[in-house]
Amino acid sequence: MDEKNKKKILVVDDEITVCKSIRQAILSDDYEVDMALSGEEALKKDEDKQYDLIVTDLMMPGITGMDLLKSLKKKKPETNIIMITGYPTIKTAVESIKIGAFDYIPKPFTPAELRSLVFRSFKKSESLEKGEEAPLEIKMPSGLHFMIGHTWLRPEENNIAFVGVVFDFLQTVGEIIYLELPKINDSLNQGELCAKIIDDEKFSYRIWSPASGRVVEINKVLGKDYSLLKKDPYKQGWLFKLDLANWEEDRKGLLLSK
Amino acid sequence: MVIFKRFCRSFLNLPLRAKFILSFLAVICLGGILTLTFGTRLEHKTIFSLAQAKVRHDLASAWMVYNEKLNSLKDIIRLTSSRESLYSALKQDKEEILLKYLSRVREEFNLDILTLTDAQGKVFLRTTQPDIKGDDQSKDPLVKRALKNETVSSTQIIPRKELLKEGNELAERAYLEIIPTPKAAPQYEYYEEKGMMLKAASPLVDENGVVLAVLYGGILLNKSHEIVDRVKEIVYKGEKYKGREIGTATIFQHDLRISTNVKNVNGERAIGTRVSNEVSQAVLKEGKPWIDRAFVVNDWYITAYEPIKNVDMEIIGILYVGMLEKPYIDLRNEVMITFSGMAVLCVFLLLVLLFFIISSIINPLKRVVFATNKIAQGDLSHKIEINFQDEIGQLAQSFNQMTLDLKKANQKLIHWGKTLEKRVKERTRKLQEMQDYLIQSEKLASLGKMAAGVAHEINNPLTSILINAHLMLEKTGEKHPFFENISLVADETSRCSDIVKGMLEFSRQNPPKKSYVSMNEIIEHTIKLLENQVAFKDIQIIRKISSNMPQINLDKDKIKQVFWNLMINASEAMPRGGTLTISSNLSKDKKYIETSFEDDGVGIPEENINKLFDPFFTTKGVGTGLGLAVSYGIIKQHQGKIKVKSDAGQGSVFTILLPLTE
Numbered sequence: 001m002d003e004k005n006k007k008k009i010l011v012v013d014d015e016i017t018v019c020k021s022i023r024q025a026i027l028s029d030d031y032e033v034d035m036a037l038s039g040e041e042a043l044k045k046d047e048d049k050q051y052d053l054i055v056t057d058l059m060m061p062g063i064t065g066m067d068l069l070k071s072l073k074k075k076k077p078e079t080n081i082i083m084i085t086g087y088p089t090i091k092t093a094v095e096s097i098k099i100g101a102f103d104y105i106p107k108p109f110t111p112a113e114l115r116s117l118v119f120r121s122f123k124k125s126e127s128l129e130k131g132e133e134a135p136l137e138i139k140m141p142s143g144l145h146f147m148i149g150h151t152w153l154r155p156e157e158n159n160i161a162f163v164g165v166v167f168d169f170l171q172t173v174g175e176i177i178y179l180e181l182p183k184i185n186d187s188l189n190q191g192e193l194c195a196k197i198i199d200d201e202k203f204s205y206r207i208w209s210p211a212s213g214r215v216v217e218i219n220k221v222l223g224k225d226y227s228l229l230k231k232d233p234y235k236q237g238w239l240f241k242l243d244l245a246n247w248e249e250d251r252k253g254l255l256l257s258k
Numbered sequence: 259m260v261i262f263k264r265f266c267r268s269f270l271n272l273p274l275r276a277k278f279i280l281s282f283l284a285v286i287c288l289g290g291i292l293t294l295t296f297g298t299r300l301e302h303k304t305i306f307s308l309a310q311a312k313v314r315h316d317l318a319s320a321w322m323v324y325n326e327k328l329n330s331l332k333d334i335i336r337l338t339s340s341r342e343s344l345y346s347a348l349k350q351d352k353e354e355i356l357l358k359y360l361s362r363v364r365e366e367f368n369l370d371i372l373t374l375t376d377a378q379g380k381v382f383l384r385t386t387q388p389d390i391k392g393d394d395q396s397k398d399p400l401v402k403r404a405l406k407n408e409t410v411s412s413t414q415i416i417p418r419k420e421l422l423k424e425g426n427e428l429a430e431r432a433y434l435e436i437i438p439t440p441k442a443a444p445q446y447e448y449y450e451e452k453g454m455m456l457k458a459a460s461p462l463v464d465e466n467g468v469v470l471a472v473l474y475g476g477i478l479l480n481k482s483h484e485i486v487d488r489v490k491e492i493v494y495k496g497e498k499y500k501g502r503e504i505g506t507a508t509i510f511q512h513d514l515r516i517s518t519n520v521k522n523v524n525g526e527r528a529i530g531t532r533v534s535n536e537v538s539q540a541v542l543k544e545g546k547p548w549i550d551r552a553f554v555v556n557d558w559y560i561t562a563y564e565p566i567k568n569v570d571m572e573i574i575g576i577l578y579v580g581m582l583e584k585p586y587i588d589l590r591n592e593v594m595i596t597f598s599g600m601a602v603l604c605v606f607l608l609l610v611l612l613f614f615i616i617s618s619i620i621n622p623l624k625r626v627v628f629a630t631n632k633i634a635q636g637d638l639s640h641k642i643e644i645n646f647q648d649e650i651g652q653l654a655q656s657f658n659q660m661t662l663d664l665k666k667a668n669q670k671l672i673h674w675g676k677t678l679e680k681r682v683k684e685r686t687r688k689l690q691e692m693q694d695y696l697i698q699s700e701k702l703a704s705l706g707k708m709a710a711g712v713a714h715e716i717n718n719p720l721t722s723i724l725i726n727a728h729l730m731l732e733k734t735g736e737k738h739p740f741f742e743n744i745s746l747v748a749d750e751t752s753r754c755s756d757i758v759k760g761m762l763e764f765s766r767q768n769p770p771k772k773s774y775v776s777m778n779e780i781i782e783h784t785i786k787l788l789e790n791q792v793a794f795k796d797i798q799i800i801r802k803i804s805s806n807m808p809q810i811n812l813d814k815d816k817i818k819q820v821f822w823n824l825m826i827n828a829s830e831a832m833p834r835g836g837t838l839t840i841s842s843n844l845s846k847d848k849k850y851i852e853t854s855f856e857d858d859g860v861g862i863p864e865e866n867i868n869k870l871f872d873p874f875f876t877t878k879g880v881g882t883g884l885g886l887a888v889s890y891g892i893i894k895q896h897q898g899k900i901k902v903k904s905d906a907g908q909g910s911v912f913t914i915l916l917p918l919t920e
Contacts, residue, residue, distance in 0.1 A: 107717040
């Protein structure tokens with residue numbers, strides 16, 4: 001791939017070793033990866049070079065990842081930003097989605113995990129550029145709480161809620177060949193892993209739970225037919241039912257569909 | 259004053275019944291004594307005035323007898339003097355006939371003297387001593403009046419000279435030796451030779467009324483007891499009281515007893531004794547009658563004295579009557595005794611009545627007191643059975659009500675006490691739990707802060723390692739001799755990441771991710787992970803794991819972490835090798851799965867047991883000191899229990915109880 005078509009990625013982390021490692025993990029023929037060791041540097045570099053994707057650590061001295069996200073989004077709303085988060089900052093990560101981050105990835109992670117995320121982000125940009133629109137029938141119905149580009153949640157009676165994956169996410173994924181769902185009785189935390197998808201390109205995608213709670217039911221139909229997920233993501237394609245544990249708090253991290 | 263106060267105090271200390279009885283007794287006795295005193299005095303006065311009235315009346319009777327005697331003498335003398343025969347004999351100067359006739363009259367009428375004088379008052383014929391005549395009697399007050407043609411009678415003192423004229427015998431009768439008498443007026447003479455006589459004189463007149471002669475006669479009263487005995491006979495009818503004459507009468511010549519039936523100690527008539535000075539003064543000097551009790555000779559009498567006067571109204575003696583006082587005294591005493599007896603009987607009856615009245619007051623009170631004591635002893639079920647409606651009845655009702663209220667209040671209190679104890683225990687337990695929780699929370703909070711920092715710091719190197727390991731794996735391929743080593747690095751890095759995640763989760767109190775698993779599998783899996791480690795090289799692991807335990811709902815990763823920690827700890831307690839016994843079975847009450855890790859290592863000193871689960875507590879010099887704290891948190895999250903038993907030098911047992919149902 002020639003230099004011009006190469007995607008420009010900026011990795012931001014205050015620790016050079018980490019920065020280098022991440023750069024190496026995503027470096028490929030298709031990507032040109034730069035590094036910045038602070039939020040300030042990142043902003044400066046972005047001025048010079050319009051990056052297609054910025055991968056930033058959340059917790060940094062000076063301008064934090066969140067600050068960086070906010071100023072980049074302000075300047076150029078279509079910028080793709082992936083947040084790297086430590087476990088203690090998962091709440092902030094969820095919030096970053098609300099503000100406009102494409103996704104986040106908790107430390108430590110494997111190169112493959114990051115690569116699939118990067119891949120997905122470009123896929124999403126591509127589809128946006130192509131002007132692909134979601135078919136009418138799979139537009140998100142109103143009254144759903146959702147993490148942008150991730151999961152949705154539909155509260156039912158008795159504190160029980162349906163959880164599923166939003167179409168935006170699925171659009172960026174190839175043909176699903178494996179779906180790992182939680183087990184009944186598993187406890188989940190908001191923003192943490194609840195399901196994994198592997199597509200035909202062997203990319204593994206991690207799906208974050210929209211809320212905390214206990215899994216009470218699994219969509220067995222989905223286990224037999226993964227295509228339902230893409231065909232009917234908001235109804236028959238639900239993943240599991242959750243017995244909500246901390247809904248009042250969790251809902252603040254979500255948006256409500258109109 | 260002090261004594262009075264002491265008396266008051268001891269009186270106030272007496273039982274109520276005694277107080278009542280003493281008070282009433284005092285009132286009754288005071289009343290009784292007053293009544294008795296006034297009654298006795300009144301009775302005495304009444305009896306005495308009655309007696310006085312009687313004695314006054316008796317004196318009148320005595321006077322009647324006395325005057326009757328005097329009048330009869332006067333009649334005898336008048337009738338004799340007016341006899342025709344006497345007149346004719348005198349006319350014819352027949353002296354012998356006169357003497358014979360007059361002597362007969364004198365003897366017939368028991369006269370002591372009967373004498374005839376001529377018209378000049380010279381004695382013409384003296385019947386007692388016919389030879390002595392011619393002496394002048396005209397100076398005699400009676401003869402003097404008779405000479406003036408008047409018939410008179412009177413009591414008269416006759417000198418011894420005149421008595422001797424009538425004969426020695428008469429003079430001797432009048433003679434009396436005066437006996438010294440106590441209470442009498444001072445005595446100046448030792449004898450009395452004058453006599454006292456009832457005397458009457460009457461003239462003999464001719465047809466022209468000219469006095470021819472005077473006839474006079476008399477009865478000597480000295481030692482003649484006719485009058486007094488008659489008085490006694492008539493007035494007192496000879497009544498005797500206990501061998502003594504009730505009534506007595508006396509004629510005094512001046513103050514000397516000359517005729518009496520008062521007896522002296524020898525039982526003889528007490529003539530020759532004298533009247534008391536008091537009476538003598540009143541009667542003889544002042545001429546007043548005397549009526550009072552008096553000591554006569556040797557007994558108390560109720561007496562009446564009145565002066566005897568001669569024809570010239572001069573006081574010459576005393577007439578006396580007396581009643582023995584003893585019958586009256588005895589009567590009075592009898593009345594008094596009866597009265598007193600009745601009073602005593604009344605007091606006794608009153609006391610009996612009082613006793614019952616007081617009892618009817620005291621007994622209910624006693625029941626109240628008894629009930630009070632019962633209550634004081636803590637018996638609140640006691641009830642007073644009093645049904646009447648007086649003050650005590652009301653008291654009893656109030657008391658019962660009070661007792662009931664008290665009982666209710668007490669029960670409430672007891673109930674309170676009981677529940678309070680329970681509540682306090684409950685509260686204390688909760689507080690203890692809270693405190694434990696707080697302490698643990700504080701520890702965990704600091705652990706959390708630390709863990710967050712640590713996680714961030716460790717995550718970065720871990721990220722680098724993980725990425726680089728994976729990149730190496732991608733480059734080398736599976737056939738490369740280092741492939742396995744590098745994948746081990748990658749895997750272990752992931753595990754590190756999981757441990758950090760677990761630590762963070764624990765510090766953030768994240769709910770465990772539970773699922774139903776087999777305890778056996780968890781234990782076996784943990785053993786498998788560890789048994790090939792160097793630390794377990796010399797350690798023999800013995801399994802005592804029950805094969806029929808139900809599946810248990812827990813976060814297997816967390817529990818594995820706990821088991822891991824405990825096993826690592828056990829291995830460190832046995833640096834030179836030993837035996838680790840892992841047992842797991844259903845608890846007796848079938849509510850828990852009980853898993854224990856028993857080593858025979860160095861054991862834990864007692865002072866360290868309480869600190870074991872503190873974050874960062876370590877004795878090993880190596881490690882973080884988080885292992886047991888994290889384990890403790892995980893077990894608590896599972897509502898389980900973790901127990902330690904250790905003897906220094908003998909080894910330790912860590913037992914974990916995990917509930918089958920939440």
